[in-house]
Amino acid sequence: MTVTEPLTSTPRQPREGAFGPxxxxxxxxxxxxxxxxxxxxxxxxxxxxxxxxxxxxxxxxxxxxxxxxxxxxxxxxxxxxxxxxxxxLEPGFTRLLKASNLAAELGIQKLWVKDDSTNPTNxxxxxxxxxxxxxxxxxxxxxxxxxxxxxxxxxxxxxxxxxxxxxxxxxxxxxxxxxxxxxxxxxxxxxxxxxxxxxxxxxxxxxxxxxxxxxxxxxxxxxxxAEGSKTLGYEIAEQLGWRLPDQVVIPVASGSQLTKVHKAFQELIKLGLVEDKPVKIFGAQATGCSPVAAAFKSGVDAIRPVKPDTIAKSLAIGNPADGIYVLDICNGTGGAVEDVTDDEIREAIVLLARTEGIFTETAGGTTVAVLKKLVETGQLDPELETVLINTGHGLKTLDAVTDLVGSAATIAPTYDAFVAAGIA
Known part of the structure; x- marks a missing residue:
């Protein structure tokens, strides 16, 4: 069989070398x-x-x-x-943007956004x-x-x-x-x-x-x-010049992405591709579906399933499969798992757009809002180099910010009307 044949219904043993390493x-x-x-x-x-x-x-x-x-x-x-x-679809190797404007707004010294909204299906x-x-x-x-x-x-x-x-x-x-x-x-x-x-x-x-x-x-x-999420970690390290950041903030739905980014960092260290160093890993959840954040704050090592009620539907997994492993990693690296309200998510979507020109969906709004909260509560060190992962494009969740944005004014097609609107 070649790799371009369609799938069949007959189970079979994979080809020799089908799974590489x-x-x-x-x-x-x-x-x-x-x-x-x-x-x-x-x-x-x-x-x-x-x-x-x-x-x-x-x-x-x-x-x-x-x-x-x-x-x-x-x-x-x-x-x-x-x-x-x-x-x-040849996904991956998306841009890592230096977010100086957002960093200044939040009081962070050095901040990067790993922008995965530019993948083929955003x-x-x-x-x-x-x-x-x-x-x-x-x-x-x-x-x-x-x-x-x-x-x-x-x-x-x-x-x-x-x-x-x-x-x-x-x-x-x-x-x-x-x-x-x-x-x-x-x-x-x-x-x-x-x-x-x-x-x-x-x-x-x-x-x-x-x-x-x-x-x-x-x-x-x-x-x-699940192994596909490792490539986020590989790319962050390579795009930083083959080094690891000090802190990473990652949205948590099932929790798999966070665990695999951590796994990627450990693999790169083991292979000698980057120098070994501590990386604090933080998880971001919406308050309306925050079983991992609740467990972290309670200091327990078990996840109590919840019924999701949040605008961040891409994070709305009430019984996250990898939740317990997220707890282990965030605790073990000196990070945290935090949650934010739907209103905070909406405001953070606009904040990222107006500081860095990146329109994120509600999952990204959750991550930006959690980053802001982590700085304000002293859980994240603003002096350390930080990477924020943006997982999707805002065009997928337009309803979340429809009521927050719109025309600054509706005017007649005249210069006098423009001046009267006070926009200049």
């Missing part, structure tokens, strides 16, 4: 290993599985000679060496979907699918269209309309479910267990899918 699946709880396959839960303790690697030697020069997308890091990902030849989800699609092909799946709060559905639908593969995406029925349209334009199989994301995810898990040949990117091929 990946060697096994490892349980994050008990450490039990098993061969690479379409598994996502440990057979011993039911803990989550992740990819274990044998990287060998990887150099900066090797990475820098690659394409200007996430495939430059293929030597660090569970993908074949010829992955770039497969039809894909969110970081294009990264994880690219890795998931490669795995789905190797396992011979016939349907490429996902439960989603919006951005993932957009990315899966678009990637499937590009690859010529059937896609089915499941979303909560009350999802923002722009995100629904952004999925439906790529696929005829957009399924709205009466319920929140946790209800949608439960349904997807049931379908994955009953239907043969369905690859749910964040369910039954989750270990591969």
């Amino acid at each position: 990946a060697r096994e699946l490892v349980c994050r709880e008990c450490g039990t290993t098993r061969p690479l396959g379409q598994f996502y839960a440990c057979g011993e303790c039911f803990g989550p599985l992740e990819i274990g690697y044998d990287f060998g030697t990887v150099t900066r020069e090797q990475i820098e000679s690659g394409p200007n997308n996430l495939w430059r890091y293929k030597a660090l990902l569970p993908v074949p060496d010829d992955i770039a030849e497969s039809p894909n 969110s970081f989800k294009d990264r994880v979907v690219a890795i998931a699609l490669s795995a789905a092909r190797e396992f011979g799946a016939k349907v490429f699918a996902c439960p989603s709060t919006g951005n993932l559905a957009n990315a899966v639908a678009a990637a499937g269209a590009r690859a010529g593969i059937k896609t089915v995406v499941f979303i909560p029925s009350n999802l923002e309309m722009p995100k629904q349209v952004n999925s439906a334009v790529y696929t005829a199989n957009l399924v709205a479910v009466d319920g929140n994301y946790d209800d949608v995810n439960k349904l997807a898990s049931e379908i994955a267990g009953e239907e043969d040949g369905w690859a749910f990117v964040n369910v039954n091929i989750r270990p591969y899918y």
Whole structure:
């Protein structure tokens, strides 16, 4: 089979070298290993599985000679060496912007924004979907699918269209309309479910267990899918001149992105690609769906599921799969998990737009608002170099700021009217 063939319904063993440096699946709880396959839960303790690697030697020069997308890091990902030849959206290697205006507004000495809104479907989800699609092909799946709060559905639908593969995406029925349209334009199989994301995810898990040949990117091929978020960490380090920042602020939905950025930093240190140094990692949640922040503030090591009620629907996961690992990382690095109200989120969206010319969605507004709060409460050191991750574009959540912005004035087409409006 070549990497450009459509998916089939017949399960099969992957090609030799199909997962590059990946060697096994490892349980994050008990450490039990098993061969690479379409598994996502440990057979011993039911803990989550992740990819274990044998990287060998990887150099900066090797990475820098690659394409200007996430495939430059293929030597660090569970993908074949010829992955770039497969039809894909070529996500990744997005801009890292020095945010001096926002930094001055917040009283931070040095601030960067890693802007993933410039990915093909305008969110970081294009990264994880690219890795998931490669795995789905190797396992011979016939349907490429996902439960989603919006951005993932957009990315899966678009990637499937590009690859010529059937896609089915499941979303909560009350999802923002722009995100629904952004999925439906790529696929005829957009399924709205009466319920929140946790209800949608439960349904997807049931379908994955009953239907043969369905690859749910964040369910039954989750270990591969999740590795795509590592590329955010790789890029931040490379774009900073092969060094790590002092602090990173990351939005938390399932928590997977935060854990994988941390994993990326540790891999780069282990491979000698960057110097070892402490990096404080902070998680950002909306108050209306903040189970991880609540656990952090209570000093407990367990997550109590909540029913989401927030405008930040892309973060509205009431029972986050990686929440406990977010707690471990934020506590272990000297960071924190903080939450902000919907009004603070709206104001932060406008703040980022008017200081840096970046229009972010509600998840990004959450992250900016949390950064502001962390500085004000003394939890984040304003003297240290900080990176803020913006995961998606504001055109997907226009309703969030519609009431906050608009025309400064409506005037007659005359100079006198312009002067009278007091804009000059």
